[in-house]
Amino acid sequence: MHNSRMIILQRSARVFFQMLFWIPVAGFSLLLIYNTLPYFSFSKDFDFIEERSFLFKSNFYNTCFYIHIAAGALCIATALVQFSRYVLKKTKWIHRISGKIYVFVVLFLGAPTGLYMSFFAKGSFWERALFLFMATWWFITTLYGFTTIHKKNVLAHKIWMMRSYAMAMTAVTFRVYHIIFYLLDWDHLENYELSLWISVIGNMLFAEWIIYRKSKRYLNSFIT
Amino acid sequence: MKSILYVGITLMLGASIYGFVDYNQTNHRKEFKEMYEPAKMEAPVVEEKKLPVTDERAGIMESKKISAEIETKKGESVAVSVSSKEKQPVKKTKKKKLDYREFSRAPLREFQVVEMKAEEPVKVEKKKAEIKEQ
Numbered sequence: 079m080h081n082s083r084m085i086i087l088q089r090s091a092r093v094f095f096q097m098l099f100w101i102p103v104a105g106f107s108l109l110l111i112y113n114t115l116p117y118f119s120f121s122k123d124f125d126f127i128e129e130r131s132f133l134f135k136s137n138f139y140n141t142c143f144y145i146h147i148a149a150g151a152l153c154i155a156t157a158l159v160q161f162s163r164y165v166l167k168k169t170k171w172i173h174r175i176s177g178k179i180y181v182f183v184v185l186f187l188g189a190p191t192g193l194y195m196s197f198f199a200k201g202s203f204w205e206r207a208l209f210l211f212m213a214t215w216w217f218i219t220t221l222y223g224f225t226t227i228h229k230k231n232v233l234a235h236k237i238w239m240m241r242s243y244a245m246a247m248t249a250v251t252f253r254v255y256h257i258i259f260y261l262l263d264w265d266h267l268e269n270y271e272l273s274l275w276i277s278v279i280g281n282m283l284f285a286e287w288i289i290y291r292k293s294k295r296y297l298n299s300f301i302t
Numbered sequence: 303m304k305s306i307l308y309v310g311i312t313l314m315l316g317a318s319i320y321g322f323v324d325y326n327q328t329n330h331r332k333e334f335k336e337m338y339e340p341a342k343m344e345a346p347v348v349e350e351k352k353l354p355v356t357d358e359r360a361g362i363m364e365s366k367k368i369s370a371e372i373e374t375k376k377g378e379s380v381a382v383s384v385s386s387k388e389k390q391p392v393k394k395t396k397k398k399k400l401d402y403r404e405f406s407r408a409p410l411r412e413f414q415v416v417e418m419k420a421e422e423p424v425k426v427e428k429k430k431a432e433i434k435e436q
Binding site for chain 1: 306320404
């Protein structure tokens with residue numbers, strides 16, 4: 079009786095903490111997608127575009143930008159269902175289709191356009207280097223995630239996809255930090271640079287921490 | 303499987319080479335260098351003109367309380383005291399408005415809001431009716 083109560087309590091606590099993580103993640107992801115949609119009016123009347131008006135004179139940069147934001151929105155939307163156990167167990171075909179869309183979008187659209195645009199990113203040399211690294215690491219992690227599942231290595235697939243998703247989510251976490259530092263009265267450029275570094279490093283560390291926790295449980299299963 | 307890999311890598315290499323070449327071409331252009339610099343916006347200078355203060359005016363300004371008697375319908379007289387301050391300062395504050403649209407990479411705007419303090423309500427003190435005997 080006591081044991082069953084404890085198990086129920088543990089399960090409900092786990093569900094609660096999962097909700098505490100996934101509700102803001104899903105909410106902010108959907109907000110990002112919602113805010114991306116107006117860009118497809120192809121109007122130049124956006125602060126982001128106005129700031130880079132010189133770059134937007136180039137047709138190639140223009141094309142890369144629109145491909146990149148479409149790819150970003152699509153991969154964030156498709157990734158939302160990928161970590162659901164329910165979807166994995168009950169409707170595996172959804173996981174497969176949205177996974178294929180995610181991989182295609184990242185490898186062929188999101189990462190290459192991001193890599194090109196990173197040369198012209200805001201900030202100093204180091205911020206541009208960080209954007210270059212982000213695009214490359216996003217590509218590599220997604221590629222590994224894809225190749226490992228083809229080799230039926232599910233565990234490695236999970237790990238690499240977590241790393242890939244962490245990179246994709248830098249777009250979301252960056253905006254959250256950006257607003258927090260803005261409210262703390264930080265200067266715009268400092269705010270931008272700091273938010274960028276914290277979002278990238280923070281997301282990478284968070285992904286590694288989750289992987290470590292999961293692998294610890296997996297390794298412990300051999301002992302008991 | 304391999305074709306996906308090759309296409310992806312080719313795209314990445316192409317993007318990095320083209321990006322590097324393009325960056326080197328635009329790197330030294332003035333427009334590019336000044337692109338991310340914050341726009342220097344100078345606040346408009348408003349000259350505060352001081353009106354010549356005449357003796358009469360000074361007298362009004364100095365008086366902080368103006369009292370008057372108003373006759374009501376019933377014949378009661380009501381003493382009205384108005385407390386006025388010399389200058390009502392206009393507060394200029396930078397308000398940070400957050401909107402769902404601010405959830406972007408674009409620079410966040412600060413709205414300058416001019417806050418006007420509402421005048422204090424006129425204090426009306428009712429005094430007991432004093433019947434004026436004429």
